[in-house]
Amino acid sequence: MTNPFDPDDYPLRPTVRRLSHLWWGERRLVVLGLVCALAYTTLTLTVSIVLQRAIDNAIVPNDVGKLWPYVLAILGLALARFWINFTRRYATARIGVRLEARLREMLYEGYLGFPRAFYDLHPTGQVVSRATNDLFPIRYFIGWGVVQGFQSAMMIIGGVIVLALVNPRLTLYSAVATPLIGFVAWRFAHLVMPISRRVQAAKGDVTEAADEAVVGIEMVQAFGREDDVRERFGAKAASVRNIVVQQAGVEAKHLPALFYLPTLSIAAVVFFGGRDVIDGNLTIGQFVLFNTILLQLTWPLEALGWILNLAQRALASAGRTFAWLELVQRLPEPENPRPLPAGPLSVAFERVQFAYPGEEEVLTGVDLALSPGEIVAVCGGTGAGKSTLLNLLPRFYDPTAGRVLLGGVDLRDVPLAEVRANVAVITQRPILFSITLRENLIAGRPDAPWDEVEAMCEAAGVADFVPDLPTGYDTLIGERGVNLSGGQRQRVALARALIAGTRVIVLDDPLSAVDTHTEHDLVGRLRPVLEGRTVIVAAQRLSTLALADRAAVLDDGRVVEDGRPADLLEQRAVFAGLFGDEIGVA
Amino acid sequence: MSHRRTGLTRLSRYLTGRWALVAGLVAVATVSAAAQSGGWLLVRAAIDDGIAKGDEHTLTVVVVLYLAVNAVGWACQLILIRGLAVIGQGIVLGLRRDLFDHLTSLSLRYFSEQRAGWIIARVTSDVDAISDALSQGLPTLVSNVVLLPTTVIVLFIVDWRLGLVAMVILPPALVLSRWFQRKSAVAQLDVRNRIAAVTAQVAESVAGMAIVQAFNRERQFQAQFDELNRENRASNVYAQQLFSVFFPSIELLGAISTCAVLVVGSRFLSEGTLTIGTLITAIYLLQLVFQPLQELSDVYGQLQSAAAAMVKITSVLDAEPDIGDRPGAVPMPPISGTVDLDAVSFAYGETDVLHEVSIHVPPGGCIALVGQTGGGKSTLAKLIARFYDPRTGSVSVDGTDLRGVRLGSYRRQLGVVLQDPFLFSGTIADNLRFARPEASDHDVRETAAAIGLDRLVARLHGGLDHEVREGGSGLSAGERQLISIARALLADPRILILDEATSNIDRPTEVLIERALDRLLRGRSSVIIAHRLATVRRADEVLVVERGRIVQRGAASDLLAVDGPFRRLAGSRDLPGRAVREAGRRPPPAVPARPCP
Secondary structure, three states: OOOOOOOOOOOHHHHHHHHHHHHHOOHHHHHHHHHHHHHHHHHHHHHHHHHHHHHHHHHOOOOHHHHHHHHHHHHHHHHHHHHHHHHHHHHHHHHHHHHHHHHHHHHHHHHHHOOHHHHHHOOHHHHHHHHOHHHHHHHHHHHHHHHHHHHHHHHHHHHHHHHHHHOHHHHHHHOOHHHHHHHHHHHHHHHHHHHHHHHHHHHHHHHHHHHHHHHOHHHHHHOOOHHHHHHHHHHHHHHHHHHHHHHHHHHHHHHHHHHHHHHHHHHHHHHHHHHHHHHOOOOHHHHHHHHHHHHHHHHHHHHHHHHHHHHHHHHHHHHHHHHHHHHOOOOOOOOOOOOOOOOOOOEEEEEEEEEOOOOOEEEEEEEEEEOOOOEEEEEOOOOOOHHHHHHHOOOOOOOOEEEEEEOOEEHHHOOHHHHHHHEEEEOOOOOOOOOEHHHHHOOOOOOOOHHHHHHHHHHHOOOOOHHHOOOHHHOEEOOOOEOOOHHHHHHHHHHHHHHOOOOEEEEEOOOOOOOHHHHHHHHHHHHHHHOOOEEEEEOOOHHHHOOOOEEEEEEOOEEEEEEOHHHHHHHOOHHHHHHHOHHHHO | OHHHHHHHHHHHHHHOOOHHHHHHHHHHHHHHHHHHHHHHHHHHHHHHHHHOOOOHHHHHHHHHHHHHHHHHHHHHHHHHHHHHHHHHHHHHHHHHHHHHHHHHHOOHHHHHHOOHHHHHHHHHHHHHHHHHHHHHHHHHHHHHHHHHHHHHHHHHHHOHHHHHHHHHHHHHHHHHHHHHHHHHHHHHHHHHHHHHHHHHHHHHHHHOHHHHHHOOOHHHHHHHHHHHHHHHHHHHHHHHHHHHHHHHHHHHHHHHHHHHHHHHHHHHHHHOOOOHHHHHHHHHHHHHHHHHHHHHHHHHHHHHHHHHHHHHHHHHHOOOOOOOOOOOOEOOOOOOOOEEEEEEEEEOOOOEEEEEEEEEEOOOOEEEEEOOOOOOHHHHHHHHOOOOOOOEEEEEEOOEEHHHEOHHHHHOOEEEEOOOOOOOOEEHHHHHHHHOOOOOHHHHHHHHHHOOHHHHHOOOOOHHHOEEOHHHOOOOHHHHHHHHHHHHHHHOOOEEEEEOOOOOOOHHHHHHHHHHHHHHHOOOEEEEEOOOHHHHOOOOEEEEEEOOEEEEEEOHHHHHHOOOHHHHHHHHHOHHHHHHHHHHHOOOOOOOOOOOO
């Protein structure tokens, strides 16, 4: 069975069908492009024929007066060809660009709806490149390959017909090199692909080595290990060089061949055609026609090799894209949605079991109830399942067995958007966006009144550092703006959740990066603003625990102790083991 | 423009010792271009001397010659592509190494002023841009730059009057190419910026998807994305429009030149001053003139990106390392462990963050630095590690001023454990070995066992051979700290600097860390930035640092006995014990009184 969050690639036929469907969605441009490709082929061949006539009928007989109609015809045809070529290129390029944008939009829309389980399995880089770099082959194939392939085929067929009509035997001789050109082009594309993938991988290693050295520079310098790191980096960089040089070796074997193989045909035409001219079986104009058309066929032949290769890559990429779009399982919405009751909400976990796809069970049967307005801490050692339990409440995941109830209603019976509108979340690693501090704060409720925002910032300790920011609440956060410290980020995330004004709040170790002194202070300020809200908080320090009315201890995926922290300490069991000897320290 | 040139010419120093190869390749390129255009001279000979005169023997000879000339051209191209790759990649490798070596010798000041992402991009994407220009662009550039004049020269040799015709066609073609280069460079830059914006948007939403979904922000993000996606599409359509105009235009100019040669050539032909072979050859040679123009336009964009990248790389290469070996610096002899700071003042920018601080650590002694964040504790530790030099005063070890010793010889006797320790990719064992690569497997295992790391990593797949992922994700903060302590222990430094972890560590791991510290501190001089009372008690002397000054010093027990900064700090910061007592006595927890300053 395939993983519902990491589906196999779409098979070839449906991929082609879906892609053609999208392609045909741009049919006005498609038809325009195909018509232009046909016209372009006809015009190019006609120009060559007119040139042949001009040589045979005007130049060889030395009749300058007769030349003008031909010259004007060539100019006229060339002008028409210019417009047609432009229209063809522009129309098809637009199809590619539009299709790329459409696919990216579809993927992004999918991303916004994919469940957490999907993101657990796919690293950010992969998800991002699927919607960016991976789409480029599709764009080039649709925006260039398809119509260019059609045009190349037309050109080759048309060219062969014209030449065969003039002199079938010479056509055969001059065709010696053509299959070779197509073959070499195809083989080159075929060989160079895996190498360029290796180049990319080697460059990835260089990036990693650079990244480590820069981020860990203090370690490197502190232990005086600069030379080791340099050596390691140098080796990675040298391997990039070696592969690129290897790639150049493949290019050196094939590219000049593509360039010089057509000269075999020219030589054949000059040799055999020349003898025909001497024997009077071929005119000079026809001799030129042969050479001209052969030169014109070189590029279409090369192009076919590229297009075949491009088609492979585009279809592979499209297959992956469609698989994600169609097959990734989303959280089901209820068929008969039920509303949440008014007022403070209760929370209950009933015999909840949970396992990540393909892994062992993390929660083996959790029973935990929070009455409306209660603050409960969830404790336990590393890997006890605290975060997993918390993640069920905003319905990031559905339990594999048992129920999660909000206000007495099973989460799966409430529309997803309503669940999320009522449960605010603070993740373990705070996530802020590259927008202003103000926008980050009101992300959960854009219409929040400002005095309320300020009050919550005061409670969450954001107000303490805002005066230090260059433009206060309007300071841009993140890569292009100010980098906040871990503790500051956590406090912003906390304020954001408070401002959202939800009835339930999930706090996953919300103050871990705040120094204990500040935490102590914050806990005191937070108590009043949490009044009336139901809060579940994962805690590793007693200082965080001070926030809670009650603590539940998770061990081996179930609740083993539940009660007031002071009582639990006296029991001298699991809870006391986690926190107890901290008392002895001071 | 001249600025850019200086940037790229800087690369020429990586050609030292390779000039013979360079000269050889230019010669090969010339031969190749001569073969390409000269082949058409043989076609003319075939027409005029063979076909026109009915001389089949001459025709055969000329065709054989033609094939031979093209075989030479083929071989030349082969050599050219390979040779240029070797030269180009040699330059890239040299540049990348120099850049990296230079970076690692810069002081921490540089790394704190620049964002990590920015610095990494210089070593990776910028060098890649130069690499692309050299490996793809260079062969095209070299062959076409030689081909264009060669073809024109051959055209003049064929018939100078037809050569003049070509000269009439060439200026508009050059103007057109130039126009296209300018326009497309701008368009390509715009395309790159737009797709970068799209990528950034996707990356940010994917990384923060939990929050996007939790707060129902999907629609807003979709709207932002659609806007960027639309802009990217428009920008691409415009760039494609330019390309769609340029190449058909060159084709049109080719047709016009053919007509011009036909008209002019037929006149000379009727005058009897031109042969039919020359006329035909001229038509093909003219087509050959346009080919380089098209290909050079393609390369131009790459060259521009490379020049832009080089400007940024130069800015890194020009940054001076402000901490380094002074002339006449001597190697640090084996350290016995006396550390002295004598009236040290230090400023990161304009204002001093340390004011005439003096510290003395005897051999094997342990001092603890305590105080609020931003007081100057970390700066003091960094001065002892000589990440910075003091503005006034001196830092000396065993009586030797650190500015007078070789940096490497000092730091190899130094151990550092950071608050949020950085782990390198590789196995856990590799990380332990980081500071002493020659350590045997036995030593590594023994060190791990000594501090209980072996039992902790037993839960991980592979134990000590467990592969650590980027930055140590997958391991808890406590585990990383413990690995970092083991790393320092294995290095067996004479002086140890330790910044104690504040972040969440579950109690069992914390106990392990406490014991590991006891082991690590034994028998060496140490400076600890302490956050826990338990750690402070280990120190021989406690220094309370506030606003860049030492406001109190003495043994922990003595300081606790008097009312002063330390007791106030200890009162609020002796966190866990007090918090639980409060939580235990009167739940739900009361709002604690706001602690001191």
